[in-house]
Amino acid sequence: MAFLPSTDPVRSRAFYEGVLGLTVSASDGFALVLEGGGTTIRVTQVETFEPQPFTVLGWVVPDIAQVMAQLAQHSVEFVVFEGMGQDADGLWTAPGGHRIAWFKDPDANLLSLTQYA
Template sequence: MLDSAELVAFAPSTDLDRSRAFYTDVAGLEFIEQTPFACVFRSGATTLRVTAVAEFTPQPFTVLGWAVADIRVAVAGLRDRGVEFLTFDTLPQDTDKSGPRPAG
């Protein structure tokens, strides 16, 4: 029933102006609109609605992700825009934190 419908993704934010700056200036998404309740962006064929919330609790799992042609190029580009990448003990990552550690 929904397989041909356009997907809308949701993410929370306690600061819509800061989120708008991040998703446009850093992530490079197309800005659609901002209301007191949300900022709306376009990423490929997907709409991202960043919804205003009073409180935010970080989740222990990925909330949003993008499939990119070259993860190392994407990581380098985001680093150039000020994004800091984190390492987690439970997830194997290579030394530049851009992907899984090589086997062996």
């Protein structure tokens, strides 16, 4: 099980269910429980928190360009890091050939997509 903080569970549900397509399995006022790709994600309501500068959750996808295009249709913006050498869409190709892109959820949790080489 993975855990994510959220200051607004309604907004998080709209993002994780409506944009990312995860299935809500429970919502109890304390947390939103999602299922996706065989992993349970518990989005826990918090009053305040400071987003971390590193990736907190990611998904392996078979076609990263296709998934990025689908997310862009939902106004998801991909993060471009200074000096990383990403392309114009925010896609980075690692030295070993893996392709990675980063984006943020509504609480600024840093998320990623990876397509293995």
